[in-house]
Amino acid sequence: MRSIAVLVFPGTNSEEETLRLLRDCGGDAELVHWSRAKMLGGFDAYVLPGGFAYEDRIRAGAVAAHDEAMDAVVAAAHSGKLVLGICNGAQILLEAGLVPGTGEGRGPTAAFTNNAPVPHFVCRHVYLRLAVAPDRCAITASLPAAALIPAYAAHGEGRLAASNEHLDEIVRGDHIAFVYANAAGETAESASPNGSALGCAGLVNVEGNVLAIMPHPERDGWNFNHLDRCEGDDVLAPSGGAALFRSFVAAVNA
Amino acid sequence: MTRRTVAISLKIPDNAAFTALTALRRIGLELGDVDRREIWQLEDAGAPETLIARVSANPAMFNPNKHRIVALEHQQPQAGETWVSQAGQHDEVREHLGGTGIDGILRATRAVGWRLRDRHGDPVERATLVAAVESLLCNSAVELARYEGDPPA
Numbered sequence: 001m002r003s004i005a006v007l008v009f010p011g012t013n014s015e016e017e018t019l020r021l022l023r024d025c026g027g028d029a030e031l032v033h034w035s036r037a038k039m040l041g042g043f044d045a046y047v048l049p050g051g052f053a054y055e056d057r058i059r060a061g062a063v064a065a066h067d068e069a070m071d072a073v074v075a076a077a078h079s080g081k082l083v084l085g086i087c088n089g090a091q092i093l094l095e096a097g098l099v100p101g102t103g104e105g106r107g108p109t110a111a112f113t114n115n116a117p118v119p120h121f122v123c124r125h126v127y128l129r130l131a132v133a134p135d136r137c138a139i140t141a142s143l144p145a146a147a148l149i150p151a152y153a154a155h156g157e158g159r160l161a162a163s164n165e166h167l168d169e170i171v172r173g174d175h176i177a178f179v180y181a182n183a184a185g186e187t188a189e190s191a192s193p194n195g196s197a198l199g200c201a202g203l204v205n206v207e208g209n210v211l212a213i214m215p216h217p218e219r220d221g222w223n224f225n226h227l228d229r230c231e232g233d234d235v236l237a238p239s240g241g242a243a244l245f246r247s248f249v250a251a252v253n254a
Numbered sequence: 255m256t257r258r259t260v261a262i263s264l265k266i267p268d269n270a271a272f273t274a275l276t277a278l279r280r281i282g283l284e285l286g287d288v289d290r291r292e293i294w295q296l297e298d299a300g301a302p303e304t305l306i307a308r309v310s311a312n313p314a315m316f317n318p319n320k321h322r323i324v325a326l327e328h329q330q331p332q333a334g335e336t337w338v339s340q341a342g343q344h345d346e347v348r349e350h351l352g353g354t355g356i357d358g359i360l361r362a363t364r365a366v367g368w369r370l371r372d373r374h375g376d377p378v379e380r381a382t383l384v385a386a387v388e389s390l391l392c393n394s395a396v397e398l399a400r401y402e403g404d405p406p407a
Contacts, residue, residue, distance in 0.1 A: 057270040063277050111396040161396045
C-alpha cells in the first residue's frame with residue numbers, strides 16, 4: 001500500500017480528522033510536521049489539511065507556500081504524485097502556483113480571497129458538484145459523473161478571484177473541478193457560501209494530479225457527523241464526504 | 255475634504271513582520287529587517303489637528319496598549335517601501351469598521367505598508383523591493399502594490 005503524508009504546518013487545525021478519514025477509507029496515512037520536511041520526498045501522495053498555516057500572516061497560504069516542506073510537495077506534484085489540499089491547504093496550493101498551475105514559477109495566478117458580498121467568516125453546510133469528467137482529475141476518477149459531495153465550508157477567504165482573462169483561461173483549461181450546488185445538485189447563487197467566481201469550489205491543475213477544494217468533506221464523512229445521519233451500519237456515511245477520500249485513496253493505490 | 259494618511263504600527267513585537275523577513279530570506283533576498291504597518295488613507299472633512307485623536311478613538315482601528323499612530327506628511331510610499339491594498343474600490347469604514355465610524359471621515363482605504371531594509375539599515379534597492387512584492391508580499395490577482403513615485407491611488 002502506498003503512503004500518504006498529511007502535512008501539518010504551524011496553525012493547521014484539521015489534521016486529525018483528515019488523517020482519520022483517510023485511514024477509515026483504507027489509506028496508509030500519517031501526520032508529517034513541517035519540521036520533518038526532509039522526509040516528505042519518501043511519500044507517494046500528500047494531503048494539506050485545513051487551518052491557518054502560519055496564522056495566515058501576509059495572506060492565507062502565502063508563507064506556507066514558500067516553506068521548505070512545500071519544496072517537497074511542489075517537486076512531488078511536478079513528478080506526477082497526487083496532492084489534495086482542503087481549505088487552507090487549497091489556499092497554500094494556489095499560493096504555491098500548483099493550481100490552476102498555468103503560471104510560471106512558484107507564484108499565484110489567482111486567489112482564494114475574501115468572501116463576498118460580506119467579507120466575513122462563513123461556516124455552513126454545502127455541496128460540491130463534480131464539474132469535470134471524473135477522469136480529468138486522478139483524485140476524482142472513481143467518482144460518478146456530476147458526483148455530489150457534502151461538506152462544510154468554514155472560511156473567510158474562499159472566493160476564487162482572478163482577472164477576467166485568467167478566468168477564461170481557467171474555464172478553457174477545464175480547471176473548475178467542483179462547483180457549489182444545492183442538495184439537488186443544481187447550481188444556484190444561494191448554494192455558494194462566498195461569491196466565488198464561476199461558482200468554483202475546487203480547482204484542478206493542468207496535469208490532473210493536484211486538486212484544491214475549499215470546503216471540508218471530512219467534516220461530513222462519518223455517520224456521526226453526516227447531515228442526513230445514520231445511513232446504514234457502516235461508520236462512514238455512504239453519501240457523505242468520504243466518497244472523495246475513497247476516490248483519492250483508490251487513485252493513490254492504483 | 256482632504257486626503258490624509260495615518261500609519262498604525264505595533265509597539266509590541268510584530269510576529270507577522272518577522273515571519274515575512276524569514277520567508278523572504280528563504281526565498282533568497284538579502285534583508286536586514288522588515289517592518290509592517292497599517293496605512294490608512296482617509297477622506298477627511300475634520301480639522302487636521304484633531305485627526306489622530308479622532309482615529310485613536312476608534313477601538314476597531316487603534317488599541318493604545320499595542321499600537322502607535324502617526325500622521326504621515328507624504329501620501330505615497332517612500333524608498334524601500336510598498337503599500338499593498340486590495341484591488342478595486344473599497345471603503346473600509348463601511349466594510350471593515352462597520353458601524354464604528356470616525357468623526358469627519360467620509361471614506362477610508364487601508365493598505366499594508368512594508369518597509370524593507372538591507373543589512374546596513376538602509377532602504378532596499380527598488381529591484382529587491384519588487385522581488386519581495388512579486389514573490390510574497392502581494393498577490394497581483396487581487397492586490398495592488400504601490401511604490402515610491404507612483405501616482406496617488
